[in-house]
Amino acid sequence: MNEALLRSLTPSVLGILVRRGADFAAAEDALQEALVEAVRVWPADMPREPKGWLITVAWRRYLDAARSDTARRRREDLVEEEPAPGPAPGVDDTLQLYFLCAHPALTPSSAVALTLRAVGGLTTRQIAQAYLVPEATMAQRISRAKRTVSGVRFDQPGDVATVLRVLYLVFNEGYSGDVDLAAEAIRLTRQLAASIDHPEVAGLLALMLLHHARRSARTGPDGSLVPLAEQDRGRWDTVMIAEGVAILQAALARDRLGEFQAQAAIAALHADAPTAGETDWVQIVEWYDELVRLTDSPVVRLNRAVAVGEADGPRAGLAALAALDDALPRHTAVAAYLHERDGDLETAAQLYAEAARKASNLAERDHLTRRAARLTQLRRTG
Template sequence: MDEALVRSLTPGVLAVLVRRGADFAAAEDAVQDALVEAVRSWPDDPPRDPKGWLVTAAWRKFLDAVRSDTARQRREERIDQEPAPGPAPEADDTLQLYFLCAHPSLTASSAVALTLRAVGGLTTRQIAEAYLVPEATMAQRISRAKRTVSGVRLDRAGDVATVLRVLYLVFNEGYSGDVDLAAEAIRLTRQLAARIDHPEVSGLLALMLLHHARLSARTAPDGSLVPLTGQDRSRWDTGLITEGVGILQAALARDRLGEFQAQAAVAALHADAPTAEETDWVQIVEWYDELAALTPNPVARLNRAVALGEADGPRAGLAALAELDPALPRHTAASAYLHERAGDLARAAELYAEAAQKATNAPERDHLFKQAASCTLRGAGNCAANPRQPAAPRHPSVAPEGISPSTSRR
């Protein structure tokens, strides 16, 4: 059986059942039962209309479940008679399913899990492995999410911004287990872009493509983190970069700027620079100014401070950083980097070590400890050579990726 085909059909089948009146939890269970039946029967007798087959089988499973539960007799009276088998309707309800899975009543983690299950067609096991949690834990999370949205009908427009943030969270998880969540987020965002004409959907897709293009250059053969300035740019995927820039340009031309478009513009400027030294930091600062005007997210201002340190010098960056809450994620790492750029290697080493202790993953922690050790050694060497001269700043070893710090770990 073609797993990719089944995954692409699953959200549409689920949406048809919900549209017909099934609550979300019961509909999702029925679709899963239909998929099990498809696994048994399709290899020997493949259907001419796979979606129509799944819709018919899932609806029958749903009706059987309703009729077998005496507590649901009242709801059974409201259910229309079973439609005759035939081609699935052409109407596409998948977009509404995106909105349902990103319903405001769900927590971010539940919305992500439900989106991957219902829209992405992933199994509970795959989602659990991707998030490094027990399958039973993920099953409970998904079950709670299904119960939460069971009473919500697909009869009104949803919030595009909420859907985009859920997809962004999926993308930020990167890779774990046998599912590449970054690639899955791109697939789902492409699917969304085909169903809705919205510049921010295009902006998010462009942002994902531009960052995914650098995936192979982000880690060394030993698994250690390679910061942006140290990456081998010949390993970047030029096809993804070209596609991302094209999508971004078309979105910006509509003159409806949003935060994902602004972030994608920063990523495009990084991708456009042949070398780290040729990065147009002045334009990047300007885009961060646009981003800060669009969203109150202080992470944008933190990234702007680092970019300003590149454009106008580290002292300017440190001054901008001093205006922000030190408790911000990666504030300490940014301060360490700017102190290193300013030649204050002793203070940089202290801050790098402090930032390493706050790191949330091993590659980032190891990288920051290495930076601390490097600053310590270079500071000691400079002092021994000329104790009266401050250490000279070197080429930056870390720099902003152009999006929120949570994605720089991929």
């Protein structure tokens, strides 16, 4: 059974059902039933028109559900409108589905779950496993999200920026269970890029590719985190880096700079450096200045402080850090790193230990704890 084919057809089939007049929630349920039927039937009898087959079966499932509903007049109208099986219509509503699943009425977690289900074609179980929550919990989240967007007209304009943030959230979750969410986010962003000509969509795709290219070097054999400066750059995926850089250059040439393009430019500068010591930190600081101008984000300012520390020395980095709220996530870890670079090992060790206590995941906690222990040992033996 070609699961990739089914997942690639999911958004366009769902879009056609909704455009025909089906309520979004009911259409999505009908499509899921059609997908289950495809898994059962296709291995022995693959249809010549897979998309048309899915549309026909899903529409019939929807009509079956409509017949059992109490809205008699609407039900009879739908029955009269049932189209004959045949080639799938050429209209692709994938872009509208992205907008719908990233509707501002949804919480970020609900938007992510609905996008993975309706656009990505993942099952509720797969999404639940990826996010390490019970399947029933994820089913409730998706059901609530579907109800929220069911009354939204399909021809309403959507916000590209909101869609990109949802996809970025998916990418940053990484992977767990049997679904690689980083790879899924890249697939969905490629799909979005094929549906809309927008430099920030290209910028996000480039950013994802450039980050994903370093994935195999990010952890050691024991699962421990490997910081960027210590990664084996020979393990980076150079083909993926080249693709990301080419996409980014084409986007930047359009002179409509956005935050994802700026982030991708920073990632490209890291990817371009043969060694950590050859990183062009001055240019990276300049790109962070652009990001601050675009977003005024405290997190961007925090990352900029690290870059300033590399470009102009740790004292300059600490001065930039002093202007920021010390309650920011990773603030203590950044302070520890800059103090270590400045030679103040005692303060750095204390801050690493404090940062470890604040860490949000086990891998990061272990990494920071090892840093603190290493500096403590250096002070004792030094």
